Amino acid sequence: MNFDKDLDARGLNCPLPIIKTKKALNDMASGQVLRVVSTDSGSVKDMEAFAKQTGNSLLSSAQDGGGYVFFLQKK
Amino acid sequence: MTAKKMAIIATKGTLDWAYPPLILSSTAAALGYEVQVFCTFYGLQLLRKDLSGIRISPLGNPAMPMPMPMPVLVQALPGVEAMATAMMKKKMKSKGVASVEELRSLCLEAEVKFIACQMTVDLFDFQRSDFIDGIDYGGAATFLGFAGEADIQLYI
Numbered sequence: 001m002n003f004d005k006d007l008d009a010r011g012l013n014c015p016l017p018i019i020k021t022k023k024a025l026n027d028m029a030s031g032q033v034l035r036v037v038s039t040d041s042g043s044v045k046d047m048e049a050f051a052k053q054t055g056n057s058l059l060s061s062a063q064d065g066g067g068y069v070f071f072l073q074k075k
Numbered sequence: 076m077t078a079k080k081m082a083i084i085a086t087k088g089t090l091d092w093a094y095p096p097l098i099l100s101s102t103a104a105a106l107g108y109e110v111q112v113f114c115t116f117y118g119l120q121l122l123r124k125d126l127s128g129i130r131i132s133p134l135g136n137p138a139m140p141m142p143m144p145m146p147v148l149v150q151a152l153p154g155v156e157a158m159a160t161a162m163m164k165k166k167m168k169s170k171g172v173a174s175v176e177e178l179r180s181l182c183l184e185a186e187v188k189f190i191a192c193q194m195t196v197d198l199f200d201f202q203r204s205d206f207i208d209g210i211d212y213g214g215a216a217t218f219l220g221f222a223g224e225a226d227i228q229l230y231i
Contacts, residue, residue, distance in 0.1 A: 013171040015102040019181055022105035040171070053106040 001060065001071050004032040010039045010067055017043040018050050021072065025056060028074045033059065039067040047072075078109045082222035084230045088117030090131040090163060090175065096121065096231050097178035103227075104185030111225075112182075113218040115192035118231075119199070122191055122206045126175050130160040183209065190217060 007024045009017040017038045024034055036047070044061060047070050051058035059071040081103045085096040096118070100110045114122050120129050133139045133150045142162070149155065167174070173181070182189075189210040196203075196212065203212070211217070222228050 011171045013173070015098050015105070016171070016173050019101055019105045019185075050106060 001035075002033065003035040003071060004028065005034045007034060007036045009036055009043070012038070013040050014042050014046065018046050021047070021050065021070075022054075025072065025074050030074055032074050034072045034074065036070040036072065037064070037067050038070070041068070043070075044068055078107055079103075079227075080109045080221065080225040081111075081227040082218065082225040082229070083110070083112045084218065085112050085114045085118035085121055086116050086231065088120030088129060090129050090160060092117075092231065093121055093129050093175050094178070096229075097175065097182060099229070100187045101178055101181040101185060104182065104187050108226075110182075110185075110187040111190060111218070111221045112187060113190045113192060113213075115195050119191060119195055119201065119206075121175075121179065122189055122210055124205065124207055126179070129175055130156055131163050132156045133159050179207075183207075 005024060005028055007020060009020050012020070017036065017040050021034070021036050024036075028034060038047075040046075047058060047061060050056075051072060055075045057073040057075065059073055061068070061070050063069075081099070083096050083100065087093070096112055100112055103110050112121075120126070131139075133141060133145065133155065134147070139159075145155075164174070189207075191206060191210055191212050193212045193214055
């Protein structure tokens with residue numbers, strides 16, 4: 001999947017992946033896609049909740065060998 | 076859409092108790108909540124410029140995992156609390172858990188509003204210069220004014 005910005009949140013624990021995601025989205029334009037890579041297993045559920053609450057779309061959430069990969073589209 | 080609101084009363088000043096209000100506040104702010112944290116009694120420790128006084132104690136805390144069995148009387152010895160605090164901070168760092176300082180900065184950056192309880196500030200003879208800038212001072216009515224309209228109210 002194509003993306004406009006990449007966020008490496010590997011090694012960070014709750015709540016940092018979510019907060020860094022929010023910060024990264026702040027600098028992006030509506031419709032742009034952010035890729036986030038995390039190693040925090042809790043971030044799978046948290047990213048769904050973040051997307052639901054903030055209205056940004058979680059395009060995909062998948063487990064990769066190195067961690068969890070999320071694609072979010074800014075609303 | 077009006078922002079959701081979360082109101083927290085923070086009453087504890089140990090390392091383990093410092094985390095829940097700061098984690099929830101910083102996360103709620105990231106989710107678009109308007110957040111106020113009313114700090115009273117030992118919760119005032121969260122607002123001090125110098126956070127090094129926030130420690131963890133194994134004393135009276137049988138749930139705390141210890142690297143080796145340690146009788147309660149040993150836990151009461153001078154230096155044990157400092158050692159436990161240093162070990163906990165080291166472990167947190169190795170697991171990628173943010174420090175209390177970092178979380179508080181994230182809260183302030185996200186415009187979480189901290190309110191120091193004026194009554195307990197006076198009770199403990201704190202000076203406003205002991206605390207970080209940008210916080211409010213108020214009492215129960217101040218908290219209730221916001222909490223009464225909040226979607227989430229927590230006492231921590």
